[in-house]
Amino acid sequence: MANVMVLAGRTGKELTDSTFEMLGVARQLATAWGGQVEVALFGTADPAIDLGAADTVVSIDHPALSDYVPEAYEVALRHVLEQRTPRLLLLPNDTVGLDLGSSLSVTWAAPQAAYVVGLEADGDLAIATCEILGGKIRAEVELPGDRGICTVVAGAFPAAAGRVEGDTPVVTLDPPAALDSPRTSLQQLIEPEGGDVDxxxxxxxxxxxxxxxxxxxxxxxxxxxxxxxxxxxxxxxxxxxxxxxxxxxxxxxxxxxxxxxxxxxxxxxxxxxxxxxxxxxxxxxxxxxxxxxxxxxxxxxxxxxxxxxxxxxxxxxxx
Missing domain, CATH: 3.40.50.1220 (TPP-binding domain)
Structure with a gap:
């Protein structure tokens, strides 16, 4: 399929700005390929909130996904990818995306482009512009074939393009059995101390x-x-x-x-x-x-x- 999937990021119950930045560029790519935009969203009570830029929200609800744990999220996201078979998966270029991108590149057998600051369609290809050495060098990477993964740098695309009002259909998948017996779990979340000013x-x-x-x-x-x-x-x-x-x-x-x-x-x-x-x-x-x-x-x-x-x-x- 020519669909583009975005993994939604959350801070508490709030969606991150990078989610909307990825949604905006996902819409451009999906339109060029004649596909749709899908959002994978885990661990929230209202999976359709603020996601009008997407054609479909794919949700899995399970206690193991209430907080970010790499093992559980990888199991859940791989299950979503196998069920929905998107052309391209967009992840934030943060702790979550860098954790999941490399492992899914192996288990889902998809090439990955990291530190992406530019993304466009060229026929059936996805052309990603990636930063190297902290932005001192930029390299263009082709992602041919039927699947690929990009971890997108925050701020690389405007968030306004992904902030679209409207109801979004929700597809709820049954959680994979592996979530019932994870080998790792979150013991404690230590929040950084707040600064004297925001x-x-x-x-x-x-x-x-x-x-x-x-x-x-x-x-x-x-x-x-x-x-x-x-x-x-x-x-x-x-x-x-x-x-x-x-x-x-x-x-x-x-x-x-x-x-x-x-x-x-x-x-x-x-x-x-x-x-x-x-x-x-x-x-x-x-x-x-x-x-x-x-x-x-x-x-x-x-x-x-x-x-x-x-x-x-x-x-x-x-x-």
């Missing part, structure tokens, strides 16, 4: 990179953030250096943010950081290096020195 909820952010020089210079940027009454966030090098806590990190290995305005100082524009903030409505960059890649994505930018700009900016903001 930067993903901020409507505006001031962000800082290692280009500011040293931790002593954070105070200068903090004054700007305080004058605007917004949180201070950072790129990965600042976090790795211990200048700010992990909860303030924006980027592929940190948090994805979508503020109305994103004001940054000393950030060069590495792909790892861009992946976390490129959807901001307004991007303003300050970097003394005129050739910094950040100026390719910023709506406004300046190359003036931070320590000349900051006092004047704070004075203006404080009136």
């Amino acid at each position: 930067i993903t909820a901020a409507t505006m952010l001031v962000s800082v990179g290692r280009g500011i020089g040293s931790s002593d210079d954070l105070e200068t940027v903090q004054e700007i953030a305080d004058a605007l009454d917004v949180p201070l966030s950072a790129s990965r090098p600042v976090i790795d250096a211990g200048w700010l806590p992990k909860s303030r990190q924006v980027g592929k290995s940190g948090l994805k943010v979508k503020p109305k305005a994103y004001l940054m100082f000393g950030i060069s524009g590495a792909p790892e950081h861009l992946e976390g903030m490129r959807d901001a409505e307004l991007i303003i960059a300050c970097n003394t290096d005129a050739s910094a890649p950040i100026f390719d994505v910023a709506h406004y930018g300046t190359t003036c020195d931070l320590f000349d700009l900051a006092p004047a900016l704070v004075e203006k903001l404080e009136g």
